[in-house]
Amino acid sequence: MELFLVLPVAALVWKIYQLTQRPGDRPLRFVTLCLLCATLSYPLAMPGGASGMDAVAGHGAAKIMQNVLLLFTVYSLMCFYLFSAEAPGARRRARVEAGVALAVAVTITLAAVTVPHEMFAGSFATADMAVPQIATFYAGAGLYLMYALGTAAWWTRRYAGMSRRPHSTGLWVTATGLWVTATGLGLMAVACAVRAVFVGVRWAGGTVPHPVMTSVAKLLVVSILLFVAGITYSGARARVASLRIWLRHRRAYRRLAPLWELLATAYPENVLRPASQALFDRWRARGVHRRYHRRMVECRDGLVDISPYLVGEDEDPAVLGGAGAADLAARLRRASVRIGGGVPAPRRAVPVAIGLGPDRHADVSELIAVSDALRNTEETS
Template sequence: MSEQLAAPAVSEAPFNAVYLAIGAAAWTVAALKFRAWRRDPSPGLLVVALAIASPASSFLMASPVLYRAIDRLAHTGNLATLLVYLGITGFSAAAVVLALIWTPPGDRDGDRIWDVSSSGTRRRIRARLTLFAVLAVLMAVLFAAGRAGAPETPLTFDTTFATVPAIACFLVLYQGAFAFALIDIARVCRGHAARLPAGWLRGGIRLIALGSATACLYVLCKIVAIGAAAAGIGGAEWLSTAAGPAFAAVGALLITAGFAGPAGANWARRRRDYRALRPLWDLVYRADRRLALEAPPARWTERLALRDLEWRTTRRGLEIRDGQLTLRPWVDPAVVAGSARIAERAGLDDPERAALVVAAALRSAVAALDAGRPPRPREEQAVLPGLDADPAEERAHLVRVSRGLDGPLIAEALAAAGPA
């Protein structure tokens, strides 16, 4: 968020390491957000991706090694400072737009998180984007007018050129826009987090709010240091070269973690569900191999599955449902009734009771099919619970069934029913 961390005498190596690491980590998260946006092209996902990519690029360019490389390529000293600050201004614009379109949980229409439907919201978005576009042009004009090409100062630009009026105006505009965006997004995140239940999403939103508040301390340090340098007061340079960038780095890490945390948790949950469904999928696949588009993957291949997990898990669930319907004529009604009694005696709640009944029923159906028993006529077929579950609950139900296939209550239910 700034290129200054230390006086020129200090080695630039640590700052290269920190800024490059933060930039690379943030760009990894941004790339995942862009990938999600390509699959679900909602305006909110695009703005989130841009809100992460813009400061990520700034951190990369702020590293002294890339800072000097940019200046050499452009044959213009300190040009990287303008690019770094324009990148942060891009984050400011994206953050302000996010604050406008991020719908509070209690006001959402279904699952819609981003609301750009109203003409008033679109008008405010256009007004703010126009304001930031004008600001970016003005910053570029002021930077050029300041003629701050030498000396090259990847770590001390702000305090070195604070006495140049055009550069001072450039710095104040940048810091003001950044502070406005940070306060706005922190306010919105705190309000949304207060309405959410405990979980990864609330934790992530709180991290964004905390990171924004931490980055505000960067702005405060910079403004004090720039003001002192402009007034000819010495001794405050450390606020610009050490304290401010430290707050910026911590804030950036918190904001990036806030955006990445809920997405990472969802990815881990999808992967966990995909693997948890394997025993149930194997059971129905044994009954009818035509149900699956392809043969079962090797166990080690499944452990390495990292991509397309939502599609894989959804397909596996659909194939299990088809298998359940195929096996229904061989389900033993005695097993269904017996497992229901066992579940009640064990004090299971409704979801666990339904899972136990379905697991025992499918186990009995596969055994009957393997034994060559004839299918039951339609009027004698048992109706299994969970078939009418809504999509949000269906996957959780199937995971419970899969995990309970080899449980002790299943064995008890099958033993109590005896031969079909």
């Protein structure tokens, strides 16, 4: 189970990074707080994390902390919807909800610390619900979670469609993200509702089968993971798309190298000054994209300058329109030799290697084809 902690930790690290970039973004602040509380509560639900916490802070501390963190997880979720949709009176409602969450947290904490450690020992499955403080602890936390999750679900339907991007993307615009998030919230609400019923049954003197209670505990852990996955789905999908573009631009940048080197040698004044000299700029997405576009512009400017040399004196300049990549590569090599020899331009510039498509990708494809032809001629010579 410890391996599943990687997902919420990765999501939290990403949200913290986004928050450092946009510190004044209130919805992002609350969704980060929500993920922080959920991430911290997750290891406390596991036996190893609970025993470690109890060994440091005293017996029962892990149980108290886990429930308090869950309270503020769902409180932060409500505030996320309030502020992302700019709901009327959002700040006042957030303060009221904070007071309610704090009151419940104080109540369950006092209930837990006013009973002997022996009575508070064990798990939800073994606790003596006939003790009023124990029943108050579990019932108070469960009822607040039911209220908060129900309110969050209602606000989801009312506000998420009005939320500003990018906050609403993973919850409404992206169907998969909406489904996973809604599933996580629904499972959390179900788990809390069932646990509240268990408290009532056991307080009245009844019993609940241990396998049933264990299944509900696992359901709560799984629901937290689903919620974290859903709320970060759009960001993860965007990162995958960004990685694909990064790889495509980096590959195109390297494939344009033969053409760029020939044109940069002929016209060094066309080479633009790098915008950044940072050590890791060559690997950063922004740096890769910037170098790719700069190289494309430098190649296009160089082709404009060298184009008068590509057509012989007895040839029609229109011949370049139907020239293939291999033909253009051969003409470019002859032209570079003429430029190196100081031969003046025989005519005006003409269009060279113009893509047939309406977008920049078609233009880049033509440049890459010529560059690949230059590389092939280098390898065969």
